[in-house]
Amino acid sequence: MINILEVKETNKMVSEENLDVRTITIGISLFDCMDSDLDKLNDNIFNKITTVAKDLVATGAKIEREFGIPIVNKRISVTPIAMIGACACHSPEDYVTIAKTLDRAAKTVGVNFLGGYSAIVSKGMTTQDEYLIRSIPEAMATTEFVCSSINVGSTKTGINMDAVKLMGQIVKETAEATKDQDSLGDAKLVVFCNAPDDNPFMAGAFHGVSEADAIINVGVSGPGVVKTALSHVRGESFEVLCETIKKTAFKITRVGQAVAKEASKMLGIPFGIIDLSLAPTPAIGDSVAGILEEIGLQRAGAPGTTAALALLNDQVKKGGIMASSYVGGLSGAFIPVSEDQGMIDAVNEGALTLEKLEAMTCVCSVGLDMVAIPGKTSAETISGIIADEMAIGMINQKTTAVRLIPVIGKDVGDVVEFGGLLGYAPIMPVNEFDCSAFVNRGGRIPAPVHSFKN
Amino acid sequence: MENKNRTIISVVGKDTVGIIAKVCTYLSDNGVNVLDISQTIVSGFFTMMMIVDTENASKSFDEIQKGLATLGEEIGVEIKAQKEEIFEMMHRI
Numbered sequence: 001m002i003n004i005l006e007v008k009e010t011n012k013m014v015s016e017e018n019l020d021v022r023t024i025t026i027g028i029s030l031f032d033c034m035d036s037d038l039d040k041l042n043d044n045i046f047n048k049i050t051t052v053a054k055d056l057v058a059t060g061a062k063i064e065r066e067f068g069i070p071i072v073n074k075r076i077s078v079t080p081i082a083m084i085g086a087c088a089c090h091s092p093e094d095y096v097t098i099a100k101t102l103d104r105a106a107k108t109v110g111v112n113f114l115g116g117y118s119a120i121v122s123k124g125m126t127t128q129d130e131y132l133i134r135s136i137p138e139a140m141a142t143t144e145f146v147c148s149s150i151n152v153g154s155t156k157t158g159i160n161m162d163a164v165k166l167m168g169q170i171v172k173e174t175a176e177a178t179k180d181q182d183s184l185g186d187a188k189l190v191v192f193c194n195a196p197d198d199n200p201f202m203a204g205a206f207h208g209v210s211e212a213d214a215i216i217n218v219g220v221s222g223p224g225v226v227k228t229a230l231s232h233v234r235g236e237s238f239e240v241l242c243e244t245i246k247k248t249a250f251k252i253t254r255v256g257q258a259v260a261k262e263a264s265k266m267l268g269i270p271f272g273i274i275d276l277s278l279a280p281t282p283a284i285g286d287s288v289a290g291i292l293e294e295i296g297l298q299r300a301g302a303p304g305t306t307a308a309l310a311l312l313n314d315q316v317k318k319g320g321i322m323a324s325s326y327v328g329g330l331s332g333a334f335i336p337v338s339e340d341q342g343m344i345d346a347v348n349e350g351a352l353t354l355e356k357l358e359a360m361t362c363v364c365s366v367g368l369d370m371v372a373i374p375g376k377t378s379a380e381t382i383s384g385i386i387a388d389e390m391a392i393g394m395i396n397q398k399t400t401a402v403r404l405i406p407v408i409g410k411d412v413g414d415v416v417e418f419g420g421l422l423g424y425a426p427i428m429p430v431n432e433f434d435c436s437a438f439v440n441r442g443g444r445i446p447a448p449v450h451s452f453k454n
Numbered sequence: 455m456e457n458k459n460r461t462i463i464s465v466v467g468k469d470t471v472g473i474i475a476k477v478c479t480y481l482s483d484n485g486v487n488v489l490d491i492s493q494t495i496v497s498g499f500f501t502m503m504m505i506v507d508t509e510n511a512s513k514s515f516d517e518i519q520k521g522l523a524t525l526g527e528e529i530g531v532e533i534k535a536q537k538e539e540i541f542e543m544m545h546r547i
Contacts, residue, residue, distance in 0.1 A: 002538060004492045004503040006545040007464050011534065065519060068536035251544045258543040 014069060018224035018286040019252065021259045022279045023073040024060050025115075025200035026053050026269060027207035027215040030079040038088040042101040045084070049076060049105040049114075052214050052269070057110040059266045063259055071259065072281075072421075076106065077205035077217075078116035082132040089128060092135035099139035099146050106145035113188075115205030117148040120195070123157040123444070125166075133163070136170050140185030141177035147203035153193040153390040155397045159445040164390065167191050168383030168439065171404060175375065179408035182416045186405040187370065191386050193393030193400045198273050199329040204366070204401055215272035216264045217329060220256030221279040222248075224286045226316075230294040241295065242315045249276065249319030257324045275329030276320030277365060278312075280340035282423035288312075288333050289342025300335075300343055301352030309333060310363035330399060332365030338418060338425035339370055347426050354385075354428050362392050367401035372416045372425040375408035382406065384435035387445075395448055459509040460489070460538040463522065467531025469500035477504070477533065480525050485512040500531065505538065 013019035033044035053076050060074040078084075081098055089095050099117055106114040117139060119129040136148050150167060153159035171186055178185030190204040197208020200217035207215070229248040233240050256274045264271035280288045289300035295308045313332045321327050335357065337343045346352035354371065361367045367389050373382075386402045393400030407416045410427050417424040465477060474493070481488060486506050493502040511518060519535045526533035 001490060001505065002462060002503075002541045002545065004494060004501065006541055007462055007503050008501065010541055010544055011464060062516075065516060066537045067540040068534055069540060254543040255540065258540050262539075 011068065013222070013225045017222070017228045018281070018283055019222045019255065020070040020072050021218060021256055022221040023075050023200050023219040024056065024071055024259065024263050025075040025077055025205055025217045025219065026056055026267075027077045027198065027211055027217060027272065028052050029207055029211060029213045030084045034084055034087060036087040038094055038097060041085065041088045042097055045098065046101050046105050049078070049102070050108050053109045053111065055267055059263055062266070063262050066262075067258065069255055069259065073113070074111050075200070075202060075205065076109070076111050076114045077200070077207045078102070078114065079207050079209065080118040080120055081116060082119035082129045083209070085132065086126070086128040089131055092131045092138070095132045095135040096138050096142065099135070099143050102146045103143035112145065113147050113202040114145050115147040115149065115202050116207060117146050118150060118206040120151045121160050121163045122151050122154040123160060125160070125163055130166075133166055133170055136189060137173040137177040137185065140174050140188055147188045147205065149190040149192055149195065149204045149206060151192040151195040152386070153394050155194055155394050156447055158447040159193065159387065159390045159394055161387065161439070161441065161443055161445055164387050165383050165439050165442070167386055168379040171382050172379040172406060175406045175408050182410070182418065183375070183405050183407045184418060187403065187418055187422050189403065191402045193390040194398060196329055196399055200275050201277065201279065201330060203403065211272070212270060214269045216260055216267065216269050217272045217275065218256045218260035218263070219275040219277060219279065219329065220252050221277070222252040223278045223280050223288045223291055225252055226278065227285065227287070227290045227294050230291065238311070242311060245312060245315035246319035249316040250323045252276070253320040253323035271326070273326045273328030274320070274324040276316060276324065276327055276331045277329070278316055278333040280334060280336065281421055282339055282341055284341060287340045287342035288335055289340050289346055293342060299349060299351035300346040301356045305356065306359050306363055309335070309360050313364040330365040334366060334369065335360055335364060336370035337428070338372065338423040339421060340423070344423070344425060347428055354430060358388060358392070361389065361400055362396060366399055367393070369401065369403050370405070370422065370425065371403070372405045372407050372427050373430045374411045374427055375406050376411065377406045377430050378436070380434070380436035380439045381430060381432070383439040385430070387439070391445070458539070459507050461506050461508050461515070462536050462538050462541060463504040463506055464534050465500065465502040465526070465531050467500055467526070467529070469495060469498065470529065473500060473529055473531060474502065476525060476529055477522070480521060481506060484518060484521070485510050486518065
């Protein structure tokens with residue numbers, strides 16, 4: 001039988017250490033909405049989303065009350081729209097109408113983000129894929145809830161450098177299109193290598209083609225809980241450190257599993273996966289950088305950071321995997337800059353640079369996330385940064401992503417405020433040496449060899 | 455996890471006379487059966503945990519949860535009601 005200390009421990013995690021379930025995300029297939037008539041397609045999409053997800057927000061709130069665990073976000077992911085609109089869309093503007101429909105559907109069911117304004121172009125782009133990509137700046141500027149992601153590479157296919165080049169321009173154009181809001185549009189746009197089909201986290205969530213008609217995916221969180229647990233084992237060996245992270249990750253993930261099962265039962269939609277990522281928020285104490293400091297670094301970015309992050313990421317997986325029947329999505333530690341107070345502090349104090357962040361992305365999920373850079377950064381330089389990050393993912397057979405925000409009108413020394421969960425960020429300096437001749441070559445980087453690992 | 459109706463009620467706050475009596479009265483008035491009670495005082499703070507069965511309760515879980523929270527405000531303590539399942543999941547393999 002449960003004892004009083006266990007009850008106290010759980011409730012303390014919620015009240016003092018920011019334990020929460022970060023998101024319940026319903027993945028919805030839109031394949032049965034396809035039509036060659038654009039108006040019909042838009043109607044079908046709106047009807048399907050508002051039917052399947054109509055009870056999502058109320059159900060989330062009910063589970064929150066029953067378990068006493070906050071569920072911060074309720075979200076939706078859909079089949080990559082480039083495919084769904086392929087028969088009906090004959091221009092980027094046609095795709096924008098779908099973005100607006102998605103936005104309206106998201107607003108109607110009350111979710112705070114809807115992901116899947118996406119295209120998978122890891123080997124090549126169809127005409128429709130390119131229309132969708134070219135529609136992103138306008139789509140991000142004219143919608144509030146829609147998130148976009150483009151997969152430009154994979155370990156199996158290599159990297160589509162034409163798409164990388166295009167995405168550099170699109171990131172820049174999206175920044176321009178939303179410059180009145182500090183280029184917020186780019187906070188809703190992710191470029192991926194090896195994007196997972198079942199990621200519940202935004203902005204990169206989409207409902208992959210390998211998925212069923214509808215599915216519940218849950219993303220857990222809890223950096224504050226891990227940090228507090230580690231504060232009790234200061235000075236102990238790595239064995240004790242790792243054991244503590246594992247046990248804590250197990251407990252956090254079990255909460256996600258309980259919520260996922262309950263949501264699945266109440267909504268009558270099958271349970272897909274738990275994404276056992278450590279997702280920080282700008283709240284004090286809810287920081288992955290804070291865990292790195294607790295492990296023994298003065299600031300994130302100090303020598304030892306990559307090793308500390310590697311062990312953290314691995315132990316979270318080891319603890320979390322046993323806690324859930326199905327683990328998927330991104331599953332690892334997130335290191336977004338603007339959403340993590342410890343990361344912001346590290347940048348402000350000069351401990352953390354873009355290059356060190358890139359090294360850190362080799363050992364954790366996901367990539368250069370929510371990094372604000374000078375608005376004057378060229379499209380080619382952005383493509384170069386994307387290419388570097390994609391190469392890390394391709395070679396290491398892992399997911400990597402880039403969510404850069406070139407803030408128009410701002411430069412190093414300025415701060416940009418996105419608000420809410422997206423937080424705020426100091427503008428980070430970017431290496432200004434030119435890479436345009438590399439980016440402009442065109443074509444693909446071939447898939448890597450899968451042997452001779454060195 | 456054999457019984458989905460089992461709920462954990464936790465009470466935390468400043469110790470005063472009659473906390474248990476008032477909570478138990480509320481529960482019995484609403485047909486909630488108390489299965490187990492444990493309590494302790496940590497640095498002057500009263501902490502109590504009850505395991506209850508709401509199978510034959512006259513009100514819904516949400517109503518009981520709200521009723522207890524209101525009662526807590528009256529006595530000056532915090533009263534939470536949560537399904538036992540969440541604790542079982544976290545603390546039992």
